[in-house]
Amino acid sequence: APTIRLADYRLPDYLVxxxxxxxxxxxxxxxxxxxxxxxxxxxRADEGAADLRLDGRGLTLVSATIDGVPVxxxxxxxxSEGLTVAAAxxxxxxxxxxxxxxxxxxxxxxxxxxMSRGMYCTQCEAQxxxxxxxxxxxxxxxxxFRVRIEGPADGSAPVLxxxxxxxGSGEGWAEWQDPWAxxxxxxxxxxxxxxxxxxxxxxxxxxxxxxxxxxxPGDEPRCAxxxxxxxxxxRWDEETYGREYDLDRFxxxxxxxxxxxxxxxxGLNIFNSRFVLASPExxxxxxxxxxxxxxxxxxxxxxxxxxxxCRDWFQLCLKEGLTVFRDQQFSxxxxxAGVKRIEDVLRLRATQFRExxxxxAHPVRPTEYIEINNFYTATVYEKGAEVIGMLRRLxxxxxxxxxLDLYFERHDGQACTIEDWLRVxxxxxxxDLSQFARWYSQAGTPRLKAETDWADGKFxxxxxxTTPPTPGQPEKAPLVLPVAFGLLGSxxxxxxxxxxxxxxxxxxxxxxxxxxxxxSLLRGFSAPVIVEHEITPADRAFLLAxxxxxxxxxxxxxxxxxxxxxxxxxxxxxAYLAALVAVAxxxxxxxxxxxxxxxxxxEDEVMAQIAAVGRAPDPLEVWRRRRALExxxxxxxxxxxxxxxxxxxxxxPYTPDADAAGRRALRGRALAALTALDPAGSVARAxxxxxxxxxxxxxxxxxxxxxxxxKKELAAFHSEWRHDRLVIDKWFxxxxxxxxxxxxxxxxxxxxxxxxxxWRNPNRFRSLIGAFASGNxxxxxxxxxxxxxxxxxxxxxxxxxxxxxxxxLASLLGTWRMFDPGRQALMKAELxxxxxxxxxxxxxxxxxxxxxx
Ligand code: DPP
Ligand code: ZN
Numbered sequence: 001a002p003t004i005r006l007a008d009y010r011l012p013d014y015l016v017x018x019x020x021x022x023x024x025x026x027x028x029x030x031x032x033x034x035x036x037x038x039x040x041x042x043x044r045a046d047e048g049a050a051d052l053r054l055d056g057r058g059l060t061l062v063s064a065t066i067d068g069v070p071v072x073x074x075x076x077x078x079x080s081e082g083l084t085v086a087a088a089x090x091x092x093x094x095x096x097x098x099x100x101x102x103x104x105x106x107x108x109x110x111x112x113x114x115m116s117r118g119m120y121c122t123q124c125e126a127q128x129x130x131x132x133x134x135x136x137x138x139x140x141x142x143x144x145f146r147v148r149i150e151g152p153a154d155g156s157a158p159v160l161x162x163x164x165x166x167x168g169s170g171e172g173w174a175e176w177q178d179p180w181a182x183x184x185x186x187x188x189x190x191x192x193x194x195x196x197x198x199x200x201x202x203x204x205x206x207x208x209x210x211x212x213x214x215x216x217p218g219d220e221p222r223c224a225x226x227x228x229x230x231x232x233x234x235r236w237d238e239e240t241y242g243r244e245y246d247l248d249r250f251x252x253x254x255x256x257x258x259x260x261x262x263x264x265x266x267g268l269n270i271f272n273s274r275f276v277l278a279s280p281e282x283x284x285x286x287x288x289x290x291x292x293x294x295x296x297x298x299x300x301x302x303x304x305x306x307x308x309x310c311r312d313w314f315q316l317c318l319k320e321g322l323t324v325f326r327d328q329q330f331s332x333x334x335x336x337a338g339v340k341r342i343e344d345v346l347r348l349r350a351t352q353f354r355e356x357x358x359x360x361a362h363p364v365r366p367t368e369y370i371e372i373n374n375f376y377t378a379t380v381y382e383k384g385a386e387v388i389g390m391l392r393r394l395x396x397x398x399x400x401x402x403x404l405d406l407y408f409e410r411h412d413g414q415a416c417t418i419e420d421w422l423r424v425x426x427x428x429x430x431x432d433l434s435q436f437a438r439w440y441s442q443a444g445t446p447r448l449k450a451e452t453d454w455a456d457g458k459f460x461x462x463x464x465x466t467t468p469p470t471p472g473q474p475e476k477a478p479l480v481l482p483v484a485f486g487l488l489g490s491x492x493x494x495x496x497x498x499x500x501x502x503x504x505x506x507x508x509x510x511x512x513x514x515x516x517x518x519x520s521l522l523r524g525f526s527a528p529v530i531v532e533h534e535i536t537p538a539d540r541a542f543l544l545a546x547x548x549x550x551x552x553x554x555x556x557x558x559x560x561x562x563x564x565x566x567x568x569x570x571x572x573x574x575a576y577l578a579a580l581v582a583v584a585x586x587x588x589x590x591x592x593x594x595x596x597x598x599x600x601x602x603e604d605e606v607m608a609q610i611a612a613v614g615r616a617p618d619p620l621e622v623w624r625r626r627r628a629l630e631x632x633x634x635x636x637x638x639x640x641x642x643x644x645x646x647x648x649x650x651x652x653p654y655t656p657d658a659d660a661a662g663r664r665a666l667r668g669r670a671l672a673a674l675t676a677l678d679p680a681g682s683v684a685r686a687x688x689x690x691x692x693x694x695x696x697x698x699x700x701x702x703x704x705x706x707x708x709x710x711k712k713e714l715a716a717f718h719s720e721w722r723h724d725r726l727v728i729d730k731w732f733x734x735x736x737x738x739x740x741x742x743x744x745x746x747x748x749x750x751x752x753x754x755x756x757x758x759w760r761n762p763n764r765f766r767s768l769i770g771a772f773a774s775g776n777x778x779x780x781x782x783x784x785x786x787x788x789x790x791x792x793x794x795x796x797x798x799x800x801x802x803x804x805x806x807x808x809l810a811s812l813l814g815t816w817r818m819f820d821p822g823r824q825a826l827m828k829a830e831l832x833x834x835x836x837x838x839x840x841x842x843x844x845x846x847x848x849x850x851x852x853x
């Protein structure tokens with residue numbers, strides 16, 4: 001497959017004025033009629049006539065006319081990627097009408113029009129529309145859509161939905177008109193036997209918007225939280241960004257078979273059902289939090305993505321980085337900002353830093369791809385959001401808001417680039433952002449090194465930065481790093497605090513001070529870098545006790561734990577344990593924050609830390625030492641664990657709000673400590689038996705499974721929930737991710753043979769194979785290679801059906817060069833086995849090729 005390059009971008013030859021689509025639905029023979037008004041792009045008209053090139057994949061062309069006249073056979077050539085009409089047969093403005101036939105039922109890739117348990121639905125981002133009809137399938141071709149849907153003859157799909165406003169309907173048909181011009185990737189269609197949960201929202205200017213969440217019959221009671229999150233998102237975007245909704249109706253549909261989390265189709269968002277449906281009995285606090293975030297994210301795309309879209313797919317971060325940043329701001333406002341920041345950093349490190357450290361490293365704006373689906377990555381999304389956070393810090397919140405106002409005003413209705421985005425900031429702030437722009441083009445995680453010196457009443461901070469080489473980018477240039485800092489006096493008071501703009505390879509900063517301060521560096525995680533700063537245990541303990549910045553305070557504890565887990569083995573530093581006990585007990589601290597302070601780094605974090613200093617981590621050893629430290633922390637907590645457990649019961653019926661969730665999280669940490677010292681897991685068992693909500697049940701079940709216990713509970717759980725797909729996914733996941741290393745591979749193997757391991761469903765596949773490969777390093781990396789073999793066997797099986805989900809999971813093998821020679825050889829052999837499959841998809845082929853490069 002060819003490599004697509006940013007440098008090769010050319011304006012489209014033809015633009016579209018409007019399109020009328022008619023879809024006559026049938027499981028294996030859906031007819032799609034497209035009537036398209038094309039015109040020669042004026043920006044290219046002086047180049048003379050051009051071939052009409054339309055993308056199309058897996059389509060059967062029934063007929064094609066231009067201005068009502070059939071296109072002659074010899075003027076039209078078809079290939080596996082689309083069709084071309086010779087320039088001589090293409091007027092400068094014309095109506096193209098084509099009829100194609102497609103088979104949604106056999107579309108297992110879940111791109112284009114497909115079926116999910118009897119229901120028709122679409123996924124067109126990035127390039128699914130070309131599986132529905134022939135089209136210039138690129139985001140800079142925008143038009144208004146009128147869509148007529150004729151339901152299947154058997155009446156199995158009475159509800160027929162598409163984008164925009166309903167303009168007509170009758171027995172078995174409906175017509176929709178979207179007044180907003182949009183690119184094809186935002187097209188959506190849904191048809192099925194669905195029920196709507198409805199509500200209303202009055203916009204700031206007083207317009208009434210009908211809100212509908214469409215679900216399968218019986219799922220209606222599980223939509224309340226998603227609806228609440230939607231209304232809060234709509235209000236927040238008005239208040240925070242001045243953005244009002246722009247149609248009379250906003251619809252969300254929950255779909256069971258979905259490759260991604262959700263999709264922001266104009267006026268008709270389509271969601272993976274796990275990010276819509278929730279009830280206290282079936283969803284955890286973490287599920288509620290994800291629902292809130294993703295509902296907000298997709299809604300926010302209406303302005304950052306839909307009203308202003310991307311010129312080409314290299315600009316994906318233009319909409320994704322910004323929309324992630326906006327959903328993070330929203331969650332921070334709705335919940336605890338300090339806790340949210342730590343959670344975002346944990347996620348960034350677990351996904352993006354990991355990506356940046358391996359063969360898949362790429363810039364926030366990549367410059368080439370083979371399959372664009374492979375670039376919906378942590379780098380584009382999470383690092384893309386960090387870049388915007390840095391920009392906001394550098395210009396300040398008021399200028400940021402002015403820049404966004406200008407962005408919406410100047411670019412509404414356009415398909416834009418990162419250059420357009422940065423120009424808005426330059427115009428509003430008067431700053432030169434040419435060096436800052438490197439954040440978009442340079443891959444890799446910068447190392448920020450800090451050295452301090454105290455002499456003659458002067459404190460000196462020497463900063464230096466380097467970025468290690470990444471594939472295709474051996475040399476790196478210095479970046480603009482906003483470094484938030486504080487200097488603390490011995491009584492914990494702030495002697496100095498502020499923001500350093502550090503943009504050189506190295507530079508020294510100095511302050512005259514009354515005493516030697518303790519440095520609190522990179523407050524709020526003000527730049528996505530790895531800090532290298534030798535810090536004494538005494539200073540760490542001091543920051544953990546006194547730092548007024550909740551991020552660096554937490555980070556001090558984290559670096560303590562990492563030092564314990566990666567340094568020479570022995571009794572933990574008593575100063576660390578004492579500091580943990582002090583925060584555990586501190587009633588002034590938010591319970592959610594205390595729970596974070598009491599959590600140890602994940603095995604992946606520990607392994608990354610070991611790899612960063614050039615050693616090969618042994619996943620089994622990491623697991624064992626982490627266990628040992630958990631036990632030591634539990635001992636240090638002593639009776640306090642029981643007291644925390646008893647005093648943080650949340651009274652009354654379950655509510656998903658941040659306060660209640662925070663107390664449950666703290667109580668969960670206390671239960672973990674109790675269980676670490678209780679070989680029978682009796683408190684966890686009792687909690688499992690008495691809990692009236694899924695959060696406390698899963699906390700208990702997770703602890704039991706991670707200790708090799710819980711057989712009885714697992715059986716009871718399964719029989720209680722066997723008819724609920726989303727809950728049974730959790731049952732698979734808890735075992736795949738948490739079964740101890742000795743039996744993990746066998747457990748996953750046995751689970752994969754079960755009848756209810758419906759591996760064609762992406763959620764179910766991820767709940768077992770994905771959870772094992774990403775959540776159970778000690779099991780997955782078993783030294784005999786059986787974990788790798790099991791996963792690759794399943795990837796081979798899935799690839800022929802669903803390339804997108806396969807490729808995403810294949811990227812989990814991207815860490816292979818980090819391990820010892822034995823594991824490296826085993827992982828490489830498995831990757832080569834995958835690469836050698838004759839019918840490997842383009843998606844998986846690209847990923848595996850890059851991993852082996
Ligand atoms: N654009 C979607 C999202 O990130 C993913 N396809 O919201
Ligand atoms: Zn998005």
